[in-house]
Amino acid sequence: MREADAARQAGVDVAVVDHDAILAGDVRAAVRRVPPSDGGQTAWYRGWMLPSDAYSRLATELSARGVRLLTGPTAYRAAHELPGWYGRFADLTPASVWSPWAAGRTPTSADVGPLIKPLCDGGPGVVKDYVKSRKHEWHEACFVPDLADTAAATRVIARMVELQGDDLTGGIVVRAFESFVPDDAGRTLEARIWWVEGSAVLITPHPDAPSGTTVEVPTEVRDAVGTSVHTLGAPFVTTDLALRSDGVWRVIEVGDGQVSDLPATQDPAPLMRALAAADLVTPDLDSAGSRVP
Template identity: 75%
Template sequence: MALPLLLVPSDPLAPRVPDPHFAREADAARQAGMDVAVVDHDAIIAGDIRAAVRRVPTSNVGRTAWYRGWMIHTPTYALLATGLQTRGARLLTDPTMYQAAHELPGWYDAFADLTPTSIWSPWEANRTPKHADVAAWACKLGGGPALVKDYVKSRKHEWHEACFIPDLADAPAATRVIATMIKLQDADLNGGIVVRRFEPFLPDDAGRTREARAWWVEGSLALITPHPDAPAGTTVNVPAAILDAVRSGVHALGSPFVTTDLAQRSDGVWRVIEVGDGQVSDLPATQDPAPLTQALSAGPPTTRHESRS
């Protein structure tokens, strides 16, 4: 049985080879025995899926595939999956699974006991919220500090302007923060608005939340890395009991390739602060990609052994 195909974005300046950001993973995949093909990310975003997949060999009839590339919206991922089928390749993460792991409403229930309390509402890009909208969310979540994001991403680098809400019960102030987030996201708003209860987390030396990223392939732990934004040399150590609890959430979610970002709250309790589809989650620049590509190249789930490391 052929190993899965690895699909990575092409280099915009040399479209027959992988984008430099994913070149190390492509090399590691080949060393693990996988074939690698490139897709055109710009064409994917433009909706020209035929052009996007034109360099995927048609000899892959019936072949399964993983995508490792830049983040794309769920509807676009569905188009990519359909386009790859015309080349004979089938993504192991189907569009429904992708959406479940990529967007908070899809993964929240599986991790509800491990993650900050959240509410959400579908929302159109560039639609400005009213005080009544925010008051309704405050009624559901209660007052106090909160964070706002879309279904996938926050504006954490504009913390006070477009992310952190000091008191959700202060509807005018909360509305300003939420409206700014929506404005900055513009057409890139993913799905809708998420409001999460704020929980303080232990910081690193630079004052940022110290995060670990756990990578799960077919329900097994493949790798733990620092968050890609962490300073070089950062080390992480997540207790086995926490990983067991997160593993249960991963199994409940059911998506085959998932990342979970973990951090310690100021009281020492470990929390899941984000879940993502592993295909569009970034590796730290200094991380050896071999453990991940080896996991992606492994056989079907029935032949795998659960990692307890």
């Protein structure tokens, strides 16, 4: 409600879509409270994460009501799933490999060995799907102490796939582990940069950070990340950064801003004003988020 109120104060009309109905496949019912338009209305989605295919169906149904999402389905997938953004941030983020994978299928060492071979110079790694990890089951389903140990990697990956169940998104990702500076609770201290149309409009702590956490990102680091954000082509993006133990800033996650959380104590007004301004000035975008001449 805080974000909705802030959006209204920024002069933006707000309508509710039913997230559960979207996931259930009844997208027409999900958007029934969105007023139809003559075709000139644009919108941002702000809500819980949606699988990329579900987001595409939402965009199609809204389009039928004359409402165009400013982030098209291709741009959403590019920012939301690691394979979509990794290539543009490869120099700024831990080395990663991935493979499409079906939910419910148990990976074997014959599957995992070739996948992790590019990372098998030794050292630890972390596993996840294209979007989320099982970080709360760290040793069981997330962390691999030595990627040269294919059997151990297979056990962790298989457990991650099992625990994700039908929520497994896209496939399997394995990333080289890097050690980062911790916050007061012992977790990685992360800074989340919010980008609208390629401009950094807000920097916040990660929403899981302890209350009162403050973060600062050097200008030169922000500028380097901004270059990669610009090439991604998505109009509303978040990047989560952390300071590695050797003093180097690293991008540890990229996300579509529409489904990224603000910290509970963060005033949403600056972000809502930035989104409102972009809504007014953004040119037509194709499905990849690129400007249409």
